[in-house]
Amino acid sequence: MSRKVLLVLHQATSDPGRVGEAIRTRGFDLDIRIPAIGQPLPKTMDGHAAAVIFGGPMSANDDHEDFIRKETKLIDVLLKSETPYLGICLGAQIMARALGARVAEHKEGLREVGYYQLTPTEDGRSLFKKPMMAYQWHREGFDVPDGATLLACGDFFPNQAFQVGKNAYGIQFHPEVTEAMNRRWTTKAAHMLNDPGAQSREMQLDGRRKYDADMCNWLNSFLDHWLPPLAQRQAAFGS
Numbered sequence: 001m002s003r004k005v006l007l008v009l010h011q012a013t014s015d016p017g018r019v020g021e022a023i024r025t026r027g028f029d030l031d032i033r034i035p036a037i038g039q040p041l042p043k044t045m046d047g048h049a050a051a052v053i054f055g056g057p058m059s060a061n062d063d064h065e066d067f068i069r070k071e072t073k074l075i076d077v078l079l080k081s082e083t084p085y086l087g088i089c090l091g092a093q094i095m096a097r098a099l100g101a102r103v104a105e106h107k108e109g110l111r112e113v114g115y116y117q118l119t120p121t122e123d124g125r126s127l128f129k130k131p132m133m134a135y136q137w138h139r140e141g142f143d144v145p146d147g148a149t150l151l152a153c154g155d156f157f158p159n160q161a162f163q164v165g166k167n168a169y170g171i172q173f174h175p176e177v178t179e180a181m182n183r184r185w186t187t188k189a190a191h192m193l194n195d196p197g198a199q200s201r202e203m204q205l206d207g208r209r210k211y212d213a214d215m216c217n218w219l220n221s222f223l224d225h226w227l228p229p230l231a232q233r234q235a236a237f238g239s
Contacts, residue, residue, distance in 0.1 A: 002046075002048055002049045003029045004047060005023050005050045005051065005052065006042065007019075007020060007030055007051075007052050007054070008034075008041070008051070008053040008074075009033070010058065010090065011034070012034060012037055014054065014056070016052070016054065016176060017178045018177075018178055018216070018219065019086075019088070019176035019219065022220060023223070026229040028050075031048065036065075041070055041074050043077075044081070045077060045078060045081045049083075050085065050086070050226075051078055051083055052087075053088070053090070053091030053094060053095075054089070054176065055088055055089030055090040055091065055137070055138070056090045057189075059140060060072075060093035060096070060140070060142075061104075061140075071094050075095050076098065079164065079165065079168055082165065082167065084168070084226055084227055085167065086168075086169050086226065087171070088173075088174060088176060089171075089174060092162075092169075092171055092172055093141075093142045095145075095168065095170045096142035096144070096145050096162070097142070099145035099147075099148065100145060101143040101146075103140055103141070103142050104140060105139055106157065106197075108196070109195075110196050110197035111192065111195040111197045112136035112137070112154070112157060112197060112198075113137050113138075113192050113193060113195065113198035113204075114135070114198060114199025115133045115135055115204065115207035115208075116173075117133055117155065118133075118153070118154055118160050119152065119153050120152050120153075121150050121153060124149075124151030127161075127222060128152050128161070132211070132215070132218060133207065133214070134160075134174075134175070134215060134218075135174045135182070135204075137189075137192075138157075139195070141158075141159060141172060142159055142170070142172070145162070145164065148164045149162060150162050151163055154172070169222075175222075182204060182205065183205075186201040186205075187201075
């Protein structure tokens with residue numbers, strides 16, 4: 001059984017944050033690739049236990065970008081091999097588009113930048129026990145692909161999480177963001193804080209103090225379901 005989890009980032013300065021740390025503490029090794037700067041993606045998932053594609057400033061609609069095309073093709077490999085997959089923000093949008101769904105900006109130009117409420121659907125109650133405030137940073141959203149299951153809804157962007165098959169998930173929000181990442185994003189991309197619907201830096205940092213513990217608890221609960229610790233998986237498979 002492989003110890004490696006593929007993490008796909010989109011900038012040389014990107015950080016897998018506490019998603020990466022939580023996966024590592026579960027006994028897995030992180031195989032970090034950044035195809036946007038020319039690093040290759042695996043042809044198969046035979047050497048990996050799971051995969052995560054993170055967010056980035058680009059769009060899932062950027063067909064002119066070679067790395068977006070390659071990541072879109074990787075979705076097909078992941079789904080056909082039934083490799084556990086988590087798409088975060090752009091990673092969710094890439095999966096949605098790979099499955100034929102639309103990815104687009106809000107019709108009124110609104111953004112979600114800050115903390116916004118998620119509400120579980122009936123199908124999502126096993127993963128989202130109750131409504132929660134989740135950290136967001138995006139200008140586009142996704143339609144739910146045919147055959148996928150909507151798990152959580154929001155106000156500005158109604159589709160916030162979906163499931164494909166048994167173990168592929170797309171989420172619009174950012175559970176990986178640490179306090180350091182939060183401060184960095186709100187400084188280096190401060191121009192986005194002026195967009196319609198976006199929250200100020202002060203509101204975001206205040207929201208973090210109020211809501212981050214729930215976000216962290218949700219992440220750990222989700223990972224326990226999606227990617228149990230390696231020792232537990234090995235015991236289950238007798239290896």
